[in-house]
Amino acid sequence: MKYTVVVFDLDGTLLYTLEDLMDAVNYALNRYGYPIRTLTEIRSFVGNGVRRLMERALPDGAANPDFENILSAFREYYTAHCEDKTHVYQGILQLMQQLKSAGCRMAIVSNKLDSAVKELSQNYFKDYVQAAIGEKEGVQRKPAPDMVENALAELGCSKKDAVYVGDSDVDIQTAANAGLDCISVSWGFRDADFLRKCGASVIVDTPQQIYDLICGAKTTG
Numbered sequence: 001m002k003y004t005v006v007v008f009d010l011d012g013t014l015l016y017t018l019e020d021l022m023d024a025v026n027y028a029l030n031r032y033g034y035p036i037r038t039l040t041e042i043r044s045f046v047g048n049g050v051r052r053l054m055e056r057a058l059p060d061g062a063a064n065p066d067f068e069n070i071l072s073a074f075r076e077y078y079t080a081h082c083e084d085k086t087h088v089y090q091g092i093l094q095l096m097q098q099l100k101s102a103g104c105r106m107a108i109v110s111n112k113l114d115s116a117v118k119e120l121s122q123n124y125f126k127d128y129v130q131a132a133i134g135e136k137e138g139v140q141r142k143p144a145p146d147m148v149e150n151a152l153a154e155l156g157c158s159k160k161d162a163v164y165v166g167d168s169d170v171d172i173q174t175a176a177n178a179g180l181d182c183i184s185v186s187w188g189f190r191d192a193d194f195l196r197k198c199g200a201s202v203i204v205d206t207p208q209q210i211y212d213l214i215c216g217a218k219t220t221g
Helices: 018-031 039-045 050-057 067-081 092-101 114-125 146-155 169-178 192-197 207-214
Strands: 005-008 105-113 129-135 162-166 181-185
Touching: 005 146, 018 039, 018 050, 018 067, 039 050, 050 067, 050 105, 067 105, 067 114, 092 105, 092 207, 105 114, 105 146, 114 129, 129 146, 146 162, 146 169, 162 169, 169 181, 169 192, 181 207
Parallel strands: 005 105, 005 162, 105 129, 162 181
Antiparallel strands: none
């Protein structure tokens, strides 16, 4: 095998979460009398954590006097509703089963709230994922390498054995900053053309292609 550890991004890579994020953003905005956002807008806002998401969604961003209250309302709503419309992408559970059978260990790193990351990982991937790390105090969010390094430390693994899998420009930067090879997926929140422009060198269209790359089967162009 080429790698024995796989570090996954969460939103847009393993889980479709966009509509639950949109609902939480719009709940918070509407509660304080601000215009709601479309799914397309939310798609372009995600990737850098919930604070940046709300900065992009709210007029005047963090300078808006209602910002902290709106961010708090978002967190409260999303914590209670993070699984209303969220689902696992087709083929992901089969991929994880294949990787587990091949002896791979798996981790999740995400700019989502740490509590939500751990809850979603437990609910959907408990049989496969050994470490799940989200945004929390004292750990720099992606694209800083801290989350990846913490996950590898938790697994007791070295970087040379690991590969990073994600769907965004932030993930490409995270892998580079952490010194890991990167596999980018085309089914998430950024399309293949955008990923190429951001430096993606390996892009896959199906979860099965991830397994083929990691375990040395036929390679993907």
